[in-house]
Amino acid sequence: MRTTVTVDLGPRSYPIHIGQHLLAELPELLQQADIGxxxxxxxxxxxxxxxxxxLASALTQAGYKVTRTLVPDGEQAKTLEQAAALYDAAFAARLDRRSAVLALGGGVVGDLAGFFAATYLRGLPFIQLPTTLLAQVDSSVGGKVAINHPGAKNIIGAFYQPRLVIADLATLTTLPKREISTGLAEVIKYGVIADGEFFVWxxxxxxxxxxxxxxxxxVAVEKSCRIKAQVVGRDEREQSLRAxxxxxxxxGHALEAVTDYAVYRHGEAVAIGMMVAARLAVALGMMDLPQARRLQHLLQMAGLPVTLPEGxxxxxxxxxMQHDKKIISGRLTFVxxxxxxxxxxxxxITDIALLADVLRASRYEL
Known part of the structure; x- marks a missing residue:
């Protein structure tokens, strides 16, 4: 059974197909994507x-010429050097403007391949094949593609929408528990930001x-994708609502940067970041302590960290944080x-002393 969620962007709208064993249907689904x-x-x-x-064999049998290119695993792969390696591979393969880039993997592969697709020949058709929970519910949807700078995550990038997203739920069964937990952080995020009933579910x-x-x-993947599709459809380039x-x-991004992207999975850092934001909300009178503890408990149920390390x-x-790409006129912006x-x-947030106090308190559970 397959469910389809549409990201409505007028002539650049595209489907997100969600279901079991969809990679087996890839040649058929590509026919809808208008690619070479x-x-x-x-x-x-x-x-x-x-x-x-x-996949390469199935695509070859369906009449496609496939160049399979491997990039390193992990956040450290999102560099200008790795993007340059993809440019070299594309040049050697003589890709043209109808050639398609398929990103098969998690968020790192999707971000890097998407950045390459957005910038080679001024833009190649791009298709996301996310194989992690985090990528299926978040990074594969919405067209944010990027690489990292040593000082900040995703600061070099573009808005570049895919032609198609295929979320094969069967791929999740191969993941270690830690990877499932990191994806659940983004799932929980959607309940907090947009759907209280989903949070209860x-x-x-x-x-x-x-x-x-x-x-x-x-249910979790479809609901998450629907929420993100609605937000992106209303504010593609993060001028207001998408923030x-x-x-x-x-x-979360600051924590990843200061630990050289080598200690925390993205969702783990975001989970800690959500608790920092909740504590700030409590300090500012926007949220009460039992509500913040409720969020903390759900994150812990998902196997996620909720405190900053002592070191x-x-x-x-x-x-x-002050190098974050969301800085506006020098002011830190929190959700x-x-x-x-x-x-x-x-x-x-202009009261840096308050923020520092909250961060120090974030070393301990509520």
Missing amino acids: RQIMLVTNPNVDALYGQN LEENMSRLGRLEPAALA ILNFGHTA IAVDSLITA LPASFPGHVVLQH
């Missing part, structure tokens, strides 16, 4: 070992998601819960 017969399939060694050869069904029950996964998707990301210097975190769950607001 030449494909660059970008993936990493781990994902390639599971799916790459079979997550409280009641988190154990089912942890067991990767197909019916529960289908709510950054809940937990101001502190992280508060000053370093604040400096990293904070209000009318929890289901609603958030953007809040400029």
Whole structure:
């Protein structure tokens, strides 16, 4: 059974197909994407070992010419050097403007391959094949593609929408528990920012998601994609509403940067960032303590960290936040819960002493 969610962007609208074993239908689904017969399939060694050869063979049998290109695993792959390696591979393969780039993997592969697709020949057709929960519910949808700078995450990038997203839920069964947890952070985010009923459903069904029950996964992925599609459809380039998707990301991205992207998975850092935002909301009178503890409990049910480690210097975190791409006129901007769950607001934080106090308190559970 397949469910389709549409990202409505007028002539650039595209479908997100969600279901079990959809990669087996890839040649058929590509026929709807208006692409040429030449494909660059970008993936990493781990994902390639599971799916790459079979997909390349199936596409070749369907009449496509496939160039399979591997990039390293992990956030460290999102660099200008790795993008340059993709440019070299594309030049050697003689890709033209109808050649398609297929990103097979998690958020790192999708971000890097999407950045390459957006910038080679001024834009190649781009298709997302996310194989992690985080990528299926978040990074593959909405057209944000980017690479990292040593000082800040995703600061070099573009808005570049895919032609098609195929979320094969069967790929999630190969993931370690930690990767499922990091994806659940983004799922929880959607309940906080836009849908209180979904948040309650997550409280009641988190154990089912942890067991990767197909019916529960289908609900969580579809609901998350629908929320993000609605937000992106109304504010593609993050001029206003789309900023709510950054809940937990101001502190989360800073934590990733100060730990050299080597300690935390993205969702783990965002989970800690969500709790920093919740504590700020409590300090500002926008959220009460029992509500913040409710969020903390759900994150813990998902197997996520909720506190800052003792060894992280508060000053370093604040400096990293001040390099965040969401800075406006030098002011730190946080997405904070209000009318929890289901609603958030953007809040400029000018009281750095208050922020430092909140960060120090974030070393301990509520």
